[in-house]
Amino acid sequence: MQENSLDQQIQAVRQCISELTREAPADPRDLLRAAENLAAAATRVEEERQQLRDLIWSSPDAFVATDAGGRIIDANPAAASLLGEPLPGTLLAACCHPDAQPDIARMLADLRAGHPPCGVLSPRRAT
Known part of the structure; x- marks a missing residue:
């Protein structure tokens, strides 16, 4: 990117x-x-x-930006539409399927280590 x-x-x-x-x-x-x-x-x-x-x-794809603690600080309209809720201030983990929790932990560890985190996560609720 x-x-x-x-x-x-x-x-x-x-x-x-x-x-x-x-x-x-x-x-x-x-x-x-x-x-x-x-x-x-x-x-x-x-x-x-x-x-x-x-x-x-x-973009028609959902993008979110989080702080190092996993709290969403910005999201594009596709993410807001997909997740169906106000996103800034929400924990990313609360928006994603429980099976995605290990991936979220890995991405946040990458972010804290100064590496660009990237990944695809499934939303908690079906669209």
């Missing part, structure tokens, strides 16, 4: 900021050029992030 690419770009922007703060150029024009390049990179990252969000939001 593109999320990894976005994370890499964000990390590159952060690294660039860090380098700029360590190495202030002698010529103020160099600093201005670096700031312009940084602003352009930040704009590109934000545009790509918005494109990804638009893609997920309009």
Whole structure:
């Protein structure tokens, strides 16, 4: 998924900021050029992030985002329709079939370890 690419770009922007703060150029024009390049990179990252969000939001597939504790913080309309309830603040485990609990635990462990979790889960109720 593109999320990894976005994370890499964000990390590159952060690294660039860090380098700029360590190495202030002698010529103020160099600093201005670096700031312009940084602003352009930040704009590109934000545009790509918005494109990804638009893609997920309009997808017919259900997508949810959780915090490390498994509480849903965002969900696209397909997820809300599939699960038939307000999702933000709800525990993912409460929305999924009991057989999915080991998969949820694995995904949350991946998330806490800094790895992108991914998986397919069955809803608690049939659609």
